[in-house]
Amino acid sequence: MINYLFIIIYTLSTVELQGTPPRNTNYEYEEDFDFDNLVDKGSRLVGGFRxxxxxxxxxxxxxxLEQKLDKKFCTGSLITSTWVITAAHCTQLVDPGYEDQCVKTTKSKGFFESQLVKTNNDSVIGERYSKIKCxxxxxxxxxxxxxxxxxxxYIGVSDVNDKETIKKENLINIQKMYRHKYAYKGKYNDAYxxxxxxxxALLKLSKPANKKYSPVCLATTTFDDLQQSMIAGYGNYYRTPCLTDEYGQYxxxxxxxxxKENPCIVDKPPPEDEACVNFFKEKNVSISIDFQEMAITAPGExxxxxxxxxSLxxxxxxxxxxKNDFYVIGExxxxxxxxxxxxxxxxxGESEPESLLLRQKSNVSVLPDRICEIFLNQSIPQHVKHIPKILCVGNWENWKTDYWEKIDNKYTRLTQKNMEKYSNFGEQEELEGGYVASSGACAGDFGGPLYFKEKSAFVLTGIASGEKGKIGQCGGINNPTHYVRVQExxxxxxxxxxxxxxxxxxxKKFSDLLKKKNE
Incomplete structure (x- = not known):
């Protein structure tokens, strides 16, 4: 047994020496990365497919906790029949800074009392204590x-709301929780x-799960975790407030x-500048059917x-x-x-349960490291003790703007070369003239998997942590979901x-290496 563990650790270390260095501090830049292939509409779990x-x-x-004070759930992934991997913020039973006290009190009293508080819009409406050991x-x-x-x-459950279908074999107690010594100390959308x-974090179960539930395989540094993948979780189906689409001003x-009423105005058209009214009236202007926006310039204006x-x-x-513009990252x-x-x-539909239904989305884009680094740097201060090791999940979108120049009441479409002297109000050089739309993981999805199907097996590449962009909440512009990078x-x-x-x-690649080492 010890020999086999040595083989695993030795193989991991030699793979890392020969393979890719840790990417959150040493990013590899793919100069020929094809951003167009990153575009995939609507890969949000909010409104996702059951x-x-x-x-x-x-x-x-x-x-x-089983006897919970609220209905906040997390998602996790079975990595063996008795172990689950999830997000650390889902296991925050000890307030940050009180870990030493919990350990000392456990030694002296045999347990530590952790205060649990139920809140409603930050107003305390109930509290009690739980007993834990640290x-x-x-x-x-x-x-x-x-x-x-x-x-x-809950294992093997598609709908946690349906209590009648949850048999005893589907409910297994958590024996222990393990938090990394440098575990994140905030909540899912808190700043780092x-x-x-x-x-x-890791959860040790009190008994093995039924053999019909297949654990997910793990990715190492020899696995390409930047390819299009899948996400799943038991999180929110809809969000308040709701989002705009890719057409329109914002x-x-x-x-x-x-x-509380629906914010959408359906009985009159959106605001329009007088210059736009005149432009669209012009008969000699040829406009593409699927245009998103037009930019009109004139000398001195x-x-x-x-x-x-x-919208189309x-x-x-x-x-x-x-009421707020989030086009510029971090602002x-x-x-x-x-x-x-x-x-x-x-x-x-309001008739759909808000959460605790299993939803999945395929063809989710993982952003290249250099783009993820931009968003990570915006979410951490200049000096941080432990730089998060993450993947960024979101859809890359290109600005689709037609540029026109108006001279002497005549409109002329600008060529690609002439367009370079103008820029869209949302474009940033570091994002190469594009923007990112979040995957939309929301409360309940966190701790859940980013994964890839490799033949008949599933490979876990990320663990949902949360969105850290200025817009906050779930989804939105330039607010990719941070996933802990499993291979790290x-x-x-x-x-x-x-x-x-x-x-x-x-x-498979690492499994084959292990087999050769073990022969």
């Missing part, structure tokens, strides 16, 4: 044992802060919602942007007001008379599982 557990046989749902292992990883109440995971940290922005009066998206309807700027077309987000933590996983590491499944 699926059966058989399609994602390794996925689990869990609450921090120990440091593997240096200073925090091991948490749930004494009372017990935590539990000066500490940073890794949003990764794309993938949140609709202003002054009341500012650029005027013109838009359609109706079949699910979109009407338009809404937008929020108030705007007057801003607007965008209401996406299908705004019209999702395989050594930690192996050392934590110890003898159970022999039960881990690996992607």
């Amino acid at each position: 699926t059966k557990h058989d399609e994602v046989p390794f996925i689990v749902a869990f609450a921090d 120990h440091y292992v593997n240096g200073k990883d925090l091991e948490i044992t749930l004494v009372d109440p017990k935590g539990s995971v 802060g000066s500490y940073g940290g890794y949003d990764i 794309k993938y922005h949140y609709c202003e919602r002054p009341s 500012n650029i005027t942007f013109c838009y359609r009066n109706q 998206n079949p699910g979109s309807k009407g338009w809404c007001k937008v 929020s700027r108030p705007v007057d008379n801003g607007w965008g077309f209401c996406s299908s987000d705004c019209f999702l 933590f395989v050594n930690w996983i192996v050392s934590t599982l110890h003898q159970d590491a022999r039960k881990l499944c690996w992607h």
